[in-house]
Amino acid sequence: MRRGAGYFGMTPGFPSSPLRVLALCGSLRAASINAALLRAVARGAPQGVEVAIHPSLGGLPLFNPDLEADLPAPVRALHDAVARADALIVASPEYAHGVSAAIKNALDWLVSFEPFIHKPVAVLNTSPRARHADAALRETLRTMSAGLFGDPPFVVPLLGAHLDDDGMARSPDVAAVAAQALAALRAERARQAATGMPVFPLSSQAAARRASPRLPPAVDQWILPRMAIPHASSGQIVDILPSEGTLPSPKSFALFKSSQLEVMRVVLPAGKAFPPHRVAGEITIQCLEGVIDISVDGQSQALRAGQLMHLDGGVMHGLVGTVDASALVSIVLCKP
Numbered sequence: 001m002r003r004g005a006g007y008f009g010m011t012p013g014f015p016s017s018p019l020r021v022l023a024l025c026g027s028l029r030a031a032s033i034n035a036a037l038l039r040a041v042a043r044g045a046p047q048g049v050e051v052a053i054h055p056s057l058g059g060l061p062l063f064n065p066d067l068e069a070d071l072p073a074p075v076r077a078l079h080d081a082v083a084r085a086d087a088l089i090v091a092s093p094e095y096a097h098g099v100s101a102a103i104k105n106a107l108d109w110l111v112s113f114e115p116f117i118h119k120p121v122a123v124l125n126t127s128p129r130a131r132h133a134d135a136a137l138r139e140t141l142r143t144m145s146a147g148l149f150g151d152p153p154f155v156v157p158l159l160g161a162h163l164d165d166d167g168m169a170r171s172p173d174v175a176a177v178a179a180q181a182l183a184a185l186r187a188e189r190a191r192q193a194a195t196g197m198p199v200f201p202l203s204s205q206a207a208a209r210r211a212s213p214r215l216p217p218a219v220d221q222w223i224l225p226r227m228a229i230p231h232a233s234s235g236q237i238v239d240i241l242p243s244e245g246t247l248p249s250p251k252s253f254a255l256f257k258s259s260q261l262e263v264m265r266v267v268l269p270a271g272k273a274f275p276p277h278r279v280a281g282e283i284t285i286q287c288l289e290g291v292i293d294i295s296v297d298g299q300s301q302a303l304r305a306g307q308l309m310h311l312d313g314g315v316m317h318g319l320v321g322t323v324d325a326s327a328l329v330s331i332v333l334c335k336p
């Protein structure tokens with residue numbers, strides 16, 4: 001880890017707490033261009049940003065769910081590093097129009113790992129022609145509910161550039177992409193905090209989380225159901241009809257998420273509460289089935305199947321299922 005002298009210009013006005021970025025390289029080659037790029041990003045990181053490059057992903061065993069009961073040491077080390085990081089940067093090569101086995105294996109070990117959820121991730125691509133791996137990597141990260149950045153992607157054409165570490169660190173192209181990526185990670189981190197999205201690690205709840213592998217209830221409803229559920233893509237039809245007596249799933253889940261809008265099906269069995277909270281953007285809550293007691297700024301109302309409520313951004317609100325209920329919740333995601 002190195003707190004760089006700052007080759008790369010960055011947006012001024014960063015808060016005093018440093019942004020801790022973990023860099024994952026999908027190439028195991030000693031002379032890897034992707035690894036060199038990540039070293040350059042770490043060297044050039046500006047004041048207020050710390051970039052740590054994770055040791056070779058080649059040390060991880062092949063993913064096997066049977067090993068999850070007693071995680072191998074390299075996997076524990078990866079989990080610890082991800083949990084400590086505020087954001088991730090991934091740089092990985094394309095092999096035969098696919099992602100490298102090393103990065104896919106590492107990501108498989110991170111599926112369902114709570115601190116990974118919503119973690120801002122910037123994907124750097126060292127070759128404009130490597131579109132297949134880039135797209136596949138994003139699809140995997142999106143499915144894992146990463147907070148994903150780079151649209152259009154952070155591409156820096158380094159294949160054939162024959163730059164050594166110093167050359168790469170001083171390359172204006174590298175500097176520009178690194179600055180954009182780090183600024184995007186910082187901005188997403190701030191946006192998540194501003195919209196009230198649970199951001200890991202949740203320092204006040206860290207001890208409780210260590211004591212129990214389950215998250216606190218309010219966080220549980222936001223996060224766990226999102227894991228490994230593919231979000232709907234543009235143009236895709238999603239069935240939201242009530243399920244006649246049986247709730248669709250014991251968990252809430254995200255149906256769709258873009259940079260501007262998130263749509264969730266929130267499932268509230270009778271007695272289940274979504275404690276008072278506020279998000280920066282406007283919200284609509286459409287009750288699909290059952291009855292939901294909604295408290296807005298301390299005042300309760302019953303929202304019944306077929307009814308919809310709009311809330312301005314920043315309004316304190318909480319939900320309780322009074323009869324087994326589910327709702328379609330749409331949130332406008334405000335930029336900080």
Ligand SMILES: Cc1cc2nc3c(=O)[nH]c(=O)nc-3n(C[C@H](O)[C@H](O)[C@H](O)COP(=O)(O)O)c2cc1C
Pocket residue numbers: 027028029031032033034035092093094095096097098127129130131159
């Ligand atoms: C077996 C193999 C397959 C490759 N397949 C592709 C490919 O499908 N598309 C592509 O753009 N590059 C492909 N490449 C080129 C690598 O992506 C390129 O050499 C990259 O720089 C390797 O990353 P690294 O320098 O970080 O190790 C392939 C390379 C190898 C060795």
